[in-house]
Amino acid sequence: MGKKYFFCKTNNHPVEYKTGDKMIFELELREEGKKIACHTFSYTIERDFEAKIEGTASGETGTITIETVLNKPGFARVICRALDENGTKLEDCDDFEGGAGAEVETLRTTTPMPEDFTEFWENCKKELYAVDVETIGYKEIVKDEYPDFYIYDMKIKAPGPMPVSGYLTAPKKEGKFPAYVCYKGYGVVPAPISCQEDKIIFYINAHGIENGRPDEYYQKLAKTRLKDYGLVTEKNEDPEKCYFKYMALRAAQAARFVQTLDNFNGELILHGGSQGAFQATVASTLVPETNVLDIYIPWLCDINAASIGRIRYGDPQMVRGIAYYDLTNLATRITAPVKLMAGLGDYTCHPTGIFSFYNAIPTHKEMRVIQNKIHLYQSPEAEEFKVNYPVY
Numbered sequence: 515m516g517k518k519y520f521f522c523k524t525n526n527h528p529v530e531y532k533t534g535d536k537m538i539f540e541l542e543l544r545e546e547g548k549k550i551a552c553h554t555f556s557y558t559i560e561r562d563f564e565a566k567i568e569g570t571a572s573g574e575t576g577t578i579t580i581e582t583v584l585n586k587p588g589f590a591r592v593i594c595r596a597l598d599e600n601g602t603k604l605e606d607c608d609d610f611e612g613g614a615g616a617e618v619e620t621l622r623t624t625t626p627m628p629e630d631f632t633e634f635w636e637n638c639k640k641e642l643y644a645v646d647v648e649t650i651g652y653k654e655i656v657k658d659e660y661p662d663f664y665i666y667d668m669k670i671k672a673p674g675p676m677p678v679s680g681y682l683t684a685p686k687k688e689g690k691f692p693a694y695v696c697y698k699g700y701g702v703v704p705a706p707i708s709c710q711e712d713k714i715i716f717y718i719n720a721h722g723i724e725n726g727r728p729d730e731y732y733q734k735l736a737k738t739r740l741k742d743y744g745l746v747t748e749k750n751e752d753p754e755k756c757y758f759k760y761m762a763l764r765a766a767q768a769a770r771f772v773q774t775l776d777n778f779n780g781e782l783i784l785h786g787g788s789q790g791a792f793q794a795t796v797a798s799t800l801v802p803e804t805n806v807l808d809i810y811i812p813w814l815c816d817i818n819a820a821s822i823g824r825i826r827y828g829d830p831q832m833v834r835g836i837a838y839y840d841l842t843n844l845a846t847r848i849t850a851p852v853k854l855m856a857g858l859g860d861y862t863c864h865p866t867g868i869f870s871f872y873n874a875i876p877t878h879k880e881m882r883v884i885q886n887k888i889h890l891y892q893s894p895e896a897e898e899f900k901v902n903y904p905v906y
C-alpha cells in the first residue's frame with residue numbers, strides 16, 4: 515500500500531481572491547495518484563478575524579468540497595483528515611493543510627517599528643565590522659562520497675560570545691565560483707555538509723557550536739544553555755539581550771568571510787528557510803555585497819499579528835525588543851533582490867506574516883506559494899503558484 519494524501523484544486527488562484535469572493539476547495543483523497551475512498555472526512559476552517567468552523571462529510575466518493583469567504587484581507591486555513599469507520603485517522607494517510615488569501619497585496623505589518631530601529635542596526639553593523647574576518651579554527655574533512663570537493667570544518671571570529679561555525683565546501687577543480695552561505699532553522703543541531711557542482715557552500719550552524727559531535731552533545735545543550743533560546747520573554751524585552759542579535763551578526767560574518775576566498779567569483783547568495791531565512795535576511799541587510807537573498811518560509815514575520823485577530827501559532831511573545839528582529843521591519847533595510855517561497859498551510863511561518871514581509875521589501879522580488887504545504891511537509895502532488903502582482 516502506498517502513501518495516502520490529498521490533492522487540492524481551488525476555484526481561483528489561491529492568493530488572488532477578493533474579499534467577499536467564495537473560496538472553494540475541491541479535495542480528492544489519493545493513493546499513488548489515484549482517487550480512493552474513506553468512511554468520513556473531518557475538516558476545520560480557520561479564518562483571520564473569524565471563529566473556527568468544524569464539520570464532517572461522507573468520504574464515500576473520495577472527494578469533499580469545502581467553501582468559505584473572507585470579509586477582510588487575510589487568509590483562510592483549511593485542514594481536512596480522512597477517517598475510518600471508527601472515527602480514527604486513516605492509516606498511513608497525510609492530512610490536507612492548505613489555504614487561500616484575499617487581497618494579499620494590501621497586507622501590512624502590525625509590529626510597531628521602534629523609534630531607534632535604524633540607529634540600533636547601524637550600531638550592530640559597526641560592531642560587526644569592528645571584528646576582522648579571521649579564521650580561528652580549521653580542520654579538513656575527508657568524505658569518500660565527495661572525492662572532488664574540499665571540505666573544511668571552519669570557525670571564524672565573530673562579534674559576541676561565539677564564533678561562526680560551519681562546513682565550507684568547494685570544488686577541487688580550477689576556477690572561481692559563486693558562494694552560497696546557508697543557514698539552519700530552529701533547533702540545536704550541527705551544520706550539514708553540502709557539496710554542489712560549481713559552488714562554494716558555507717553552511718553554518720545557528721549557535722557557533724561544535725560540528726560533528728555525538729547527538730548527546732546537542733541534546734545536552736538543548737536542555738541547558740540553549741533551552742528555549744530566542745523565546746525567553748524577559749530577554750526579548752531588550753534588543754541588546756535578545757538571543758537573535760549575535761545569531762544575526764554571526765550570519766553576517768559568515769557572508770563577509772566567503773568574500774575573502776581566493777576562488778570566490780564575486781557572486782554572493784544567502785540562503786535559508788524558517789529561522790535560516792531570518793538569518794539570511796538580516797545578514798543581507800548588513801552585508802551590502804549580497805547579490806541574491808534566496809529564502810523560504812521565513813520565520814519572525816509580523817509577530818504582533820495575533821493582537822488584531824489573525825491566526826498565529828508558535829511566535830515569541832510580542833515585547834519591545836523582539837520588534838527589532840521582526841522581518842517585516844527588517845524588510846525595509848533589504849537592498850538585494852529577493853526570491854521567496856511560502857506554504858499555504860504553514861502556520862509555523864504564517865502566510866499573512868510572509869505576505870506582510872513581501873509587501874514591505876523595496877527591491878526586486880518574486881514569490882511562489884505552495885498549496886498543501888506545511889512547515890516540514892508538502893503533499894506529493896502539491897501545486898505551486900507564482901505571486902503575480904507587481905514585484906517592485
